[in-house]
Amino acid sequence: xxxxxxxxxxxxxxxxxxxxxxxxxxxxxxxxxxxxxxxxxxxxxxxxxxxxxxxxxxxxxxxxxxxxxxxxxxxxxxxxxxxxxxxxxxxxxxxxxxxxxxxxxxxxxxxxxxxxxxxxxxxxxxxxxxxxxxxxxxxxxxxxxxxxxxxxxxxxxxxxxxxxxxxxxxxxxxxxxxxxxxxxxxxxxxxxxxxxxxxxxxxxxxxxxxxxxxxxxxxxxxxxxxxxxxxxxxxxxxxxxxxxxxxxxxxxxxxxxxxxxxxxxxxxxxxxxxxxxxxxxxxxxxxxxxxxxxxxxxxxxxxxxxxxxxxxxxxxxxxxxxxxxxxxxxxxxxxxxxxxxxxx
Amino acid sequence: xxxxxxxxxxxxxxxxxxxxxxxxxxxxxxxxxxxxxxxxxxxxxxxxxxxxxxxxxxxxxxxxxxxxxxxxxxxxxxxxxxxxxxxxxxxxxxxxxxxxxxxxxxxxxxxxxxxxxxxxxxxxxxxxxxxxxxxxxxxxxxxxxxxxxxxxxxxxxxxxxxxxxxxxxxxxxxxxxxxxxxxxxxxxxxxxxxxxxxxxxxxxxxxxxxxxxxxxxxxxxxxxxxxxxxxxxxxxxxxxxxxxxxxxxxxxxxxxxxxxxxxxxxxxxxxxxxxxxxxxxxxxxxxxxxxxxxxxxxxxxxxxxxxxxxxxxxxxxxxxxxxxxxxxxxxxxxxxxxxxxxxx
DNA sequence: ACTTGGAGCGAAAACGTTTACGAGTCAACT
DNA sequence: AGTTGACTCGTAAACGTTTTCGCTCCAAGT
Numbered sequence: 001x002x003x004x005x006x007x008x009x010x011x012x013x014x015x016x017x018x019x020x021x022x023x024x025x026x027x028x029x030x031x032x033x034x035x036x037x038x039x040x041x042x043x044x045x046x047x048x049x050x051x052x053x054x055x056x057x058x059x060x061x062x063x064x065x066x067x068x069x070x071x072x073x074x075x076x077x078x079x080x081x082x083x084x085x086x087x088x089x090x091x092x093x094x095x096x097x098x099x100x101x102x103x104x105x106x107x108x109x110x111x112x113x114x115x116x117x118x119x120x121x122x123x124x125x126x127x128x129x130x131x132x133x134x135x136x137x138x139x140x141x142x143x144x145x146x147x148x149x150x151x152x153x154x155x156x157x158x159x160x161x162x163x164x165x166x167x168x169x170x171x172x173x174x175x176x177x178x179x180x181x182x183x184x185x186x187x188x189x190x191x192x193x194x195x196x197x198x199x200x201x202x203x204x205x206x207x208x209x210x211x212x213x214x215x216x217x218x219x220x221x222x223x224x225x226x227x228x229x230x231x232x233x234x235x236x237x238x239x240x241x242x243x244x245x246x247x248x249x250x251x252x253x254x255x256x257x258x259x260x261x262x263x264x265x266x267x268x269x270x271x272x273x274x275x276x277x278x279x280x281x282x283x284x285x286x287x288x289x290x291x292x293x294x295x296x297x298x299x300x301x302x303x304x305x306x307x308x309x310x311x312x313x314x315x316x317x318x319x320x321x322x323x324x325x326x327x328x329x330x331x332x333x334x335x336x337x338x339x340x341x342x343x344x
Numbered sequence: 345x346x347x348x349x350x351x352x353x354x355x356x357x358x359x360x361x362x363x364x365x366x367x368x369x370x371x372x373x374x375x376x377x378x379x380x381x382x383x384x385x386x387x388x389x390x391x392x393x394x395x396x397x398x399x400x401x402x403x404x405x406x407x408x409x410x411x412x413x414x415x416x417x418x419x420x421x422x423x424x425x426x427x428x429x430x431x432x433x434x435x436x437x438x439x440x441x442x443x444x445x446x447x448x449x450x451x452x453x454x455x456x457x458x459x460x461x462x463x464x465x466x467x468x469x470x471x472x473x474x475x476x477x478x479x480x481x482x483x484x485x486x487x488x489x490x491x492x493x494x495x496x497x498x499x500x501x502x503x504x505x506x507x508x509x510x511x512x513x514x515x516x517x518x519x520x521x522x523x524x525x526x527x528x529x530x531x532x533x534x535x536x537x538x539x540x541x542x543x544x545x546x547x548x549x550x551x552x553x554x555x556x557x558x559x560x561x562x563x564x565x566x567x568x569x570x571x572x573x574x575x576x577x578x579x580x581x582x583x584x585x586x587x588x589x590x591x592x593x594x595x596x597x598x599x600x601x602x603x604x605x606x607x608x609x610x611x612x613x614x615x616x617x618x619x620x621x622x623x624x625x626x627x628x629x630x631x632x633x634x635x636x637x638x639x640x641x642x643x644x645x646x647x648x649x650x651x652x653x654x655x656x657x658x659x660x661x662x663x664x665x666x667x668x669x670x671x672x673x674x675x676x677x678x679x680x681x682x683x684x685x686x687x688x
Numbered sequence: 689a690c691t692t693g694g695a696g697c698g699a700a701a702a703c704g705t706t707t708a709c710g711a712g713t714c715a716a717c718t
Numbered sequence: 719a720g721t722t723g724a725c726t727c728g729t730a731a732a733c734g735t736t737t738t739c740g741c742t743c744c745a746a747g748t
Contacts, residue, residue: 001462001487003704014728019706029726046462050403051704054394054733061465069429069643081446085413088448097460098412100444102425104432116441118345118390121405143345288632299413347734358698363736373696395734398703 007045011036022047053120061097062087062309063122065113067129068102079298080128086302087126087309094316096123110135117143124313126150126305130161132195148309152195152326160312162305162327166196166278169294169331170203170248171210173276176292176333177246178211181342182274184219186244188233188254191222200250200278219244223254230257237273238265245342246274252281255291255338274339279331289337296331304329351389355380366391397464405441406431406653407466409457411473412446423642424472430646431470431653438660440467454479461487468657470494470649474505476539492653496539496670504656506649506671510540510594510622513638513675514547515554517592517620520636520677522555525686526590526618531564532577532598541566544594544622563588567598574601581617582609589686590618596625599635599682618683623675633681640675648673 004022008015013032020028021036039045053059064087066080080100088098099122103112113136116122123146127136130151137156140147149161177185187204189197201220208215221236223229230249234257237244249255255277259269269275270289277293284291308327311320348366352359357376364372365380383389397403408431410424424444432442443466447456457480460466467490471480474495481500484491493505521529531548533541545564552559565580567573574593578601581588593599599621603613613619614633621637652671655664 001464004706005704015705016707016729017727020727023706025707027726032726044462046459048398048704049463049465050394050398051733052706054392054398054703054735055705055707057733059394066425068425068432081410081412084446085449088412088446092448092451098446099465100446102428102432102442102444104436105429107436115390118388119393120345121393121443348736349734359735360699360737361697364697367736369737371694371696376696392734395703396736398705398733399735399737401703 061099062124063101064126065101069105082298083302086299087306090306117145131193146313160324165328165330166200167203171207174207182246184244186219186247188249189222190225225251227253227257230254231261234258234261249277252277270338276339292336292339294331295334346387405443406468407445408470409445413449426642427646430643431650434650461489475537490657504668509672509674510544511547515551518551521590528588530588530591532593533566534569535566569595571597571601574598575605578602578605593621596621614682620683636680636683638675639678
């Protein structure tokens with residue numbers, strides 16, 4: 001493993017000059033710079049991460065915190081793998097590396113993040129699964145660590161975030177259901193403190209209002225964001241009098257549970273209960289009837305996430321001069337057969 | 345952000361003593377050690393990662409390389425998230441952190457790994473999606489970086505790996521299919537160089553041999569490890585004369601495609617073609633008929649992975665004195681309805 | 689009383705970089 | 719001819735730790 005010292009000796013130069021050559025400083029002869037770069041390549045010199053960041057106070061890597069383990073509220077498909085890819089497209093352009101930090105299931109997310117931030121192992125942070133009140137946000141602001149949150153929160157005041165368009169989706173979904181004759185539309189929300197539950201509810205309410213339908217709190221259920229939750233929710237719906245004719249689900253896995261409960265009762269999704277789900281589950285097209293849901297490009301989303309993060313980092317403020325950006329990511333309707341026109 | 349220097353000043357001690365106190369060295373008064381620890385806690389001192397690893401040559405963090413992006417041959421989110429959790433259970437016991445390194449889709453995995461290793465940002469590596477001949481293995485050996493591979497390979501000679509029991513699964517599956525009357529059993533393998541394809545084929549062959557069935561190469565197809573691949577494979581099977589009565593698929597997503605192709609042809613999985621799949625897809629129970637497949641505990645697997653890695657690290661050889669360990673992880677049959685007894 | 693030894697601590701070097709500063713050379717200008 | 723400035727490059731300090739070495743102090747042994 002070769003260091004800058006041996007590289008300099010090999011070239012007959014001082015380590016200072018070699019360093020400047022490698023870092024594209026102006027005050028080095030183009031001739032020598034070329035020699036240095038060639039030698040570095042030949043000897044396989046790679047700067048030592050620790051030495052570099054100790055001196056510079058910067059690590060050239062970005063942390064992406066996720067929760068590890070089987071959290072049923074996590075997405076069912078390759079959501080993160082897709083997003084990582086988009087983020088990296090942006091980061092690689094600036095020689096930044098992405099390191100994913102999976103918070104163990106049994107550790108408090110804020111404490112885990114605290115540890116990671118204090119170690120100074122990353123220059124900036126992406127946090128996911130944002131809670132309605134999320135201690136991590138105040139913490140990051142206080143620690144002056146640039147970050148972006150994947151999801152809005154009521155914590156903090158003015159910080160960068162990017163979120164999916166839950167309100168838009170709720171509105172489009174309700175519009176569609178109403179147009180198809182539905183009036184009593186149930187809503188399945190997550191039972192935990194994930195903020196999207198609140199935003200989704202807002203969209204649901206405002207859409208109802210536009211259609212001059214009254215809001216009935218008994219139609220809103222907060223259940224586990226899993227197949228189990230969907231099963232249980234559908235069980236409740238079947239017992240309601242009068243029974244809702246449609247249900248809007250925020251998590252795709254819930255739809256699977258809903259299908260199962262209906263099948264068990266000898267009922268048909270789309271016939272006895274219309275179902276619309278938020279994000280497209282990977283098995284959407286293999287469900288029968290096909291599920292009406294919403295679709296997004298994970299890679300594009302990741303790219304946008306990366307760019308918004310860089311805009312929040314002082315070192316890149318010149319290339320991404322947007323400052324603090326808050327963005328709402330749109331989704332596209334995938335029309336299925338799980339919510340046909342209501343039979344008379 | 346407070347460093348050891350200011351911590352020492354605050355205590356009226358030298359930084360050497362403070363460091364020794366924090367690191368549980370013997371030559372420090374228990375009284376002062378207590379004072380130091382309390383002050384560190386109070387002032388929120390956390391050692392600077394870069395300084396520490398520059399001096400010690402060790403980073404206290406383990407890298408887990410995965411492929412980011414939508415590589416259908418890679419496992420899904422849920423697989424890795426589950427494994428991460430298990431790995432961390434072990435690592436946290438030794439104050440090690442897990443950092444996941446997602447290799448961008450468009451970068452050569454070996455080069456990416458090279459970069460990560462040369463930067464000295466991690467003490468050891470876990471690599472996944474092992475190829476039959478995998479440049480990463482020789483590279484890691486040459487760089488003297490402790491590692492474990494998730495999957496066997498023909499590269500290298502004696503290195504730690506842990507792999508799923510593909511041969512066992514293939515044998516159990518074939519036994520079951522044969523017992524149910526099937527004689528012409530097709531096999532769906534990945535088209536890329538992932539090693540499991542070869543191992544799985546070996547298991548398939550040896551099982552056939554045990555049952556004194558001849559091996560027919562025209563029955564094994566190498567297709568994309570995706571739903572598309574399964575669709576295409578089933579398409580081929582339907583055109584065969586005589587048509588195989590069963591198919592054994594190595595990737596769960598293939599089963600989805602198989603179901604779809606059969607449905608399109610007006611045929612029924614399990615009736616017109618028996619289907620058995622390797623690993624349980626998350627939607628296994630919602631397929632109709634339910635899929636016969638194999639199940640494993642991701643967390644337990646992760647724990648074993650973590651322990652085997654530690655055994656390969658010189659610093660932990662005393663606590664995990666197994667040396668280089670190669671392990672085959674068993675899976676459990678989940679009996680479904682997709683491969684019933686063959687009708688006469 | 690003198691040595692021995694251990695316990696506890698401070699001083700300083702070292703890890704691999706980057707960068708501020710200064711020194712040297714040489715051409716161009718006054 | 720002397721001054722100026724641009725262009726290269728070397729020197730050395732600094733980043734925050736850990737660890738080796740040696741020093742002091744004091745108790746215990748001779």
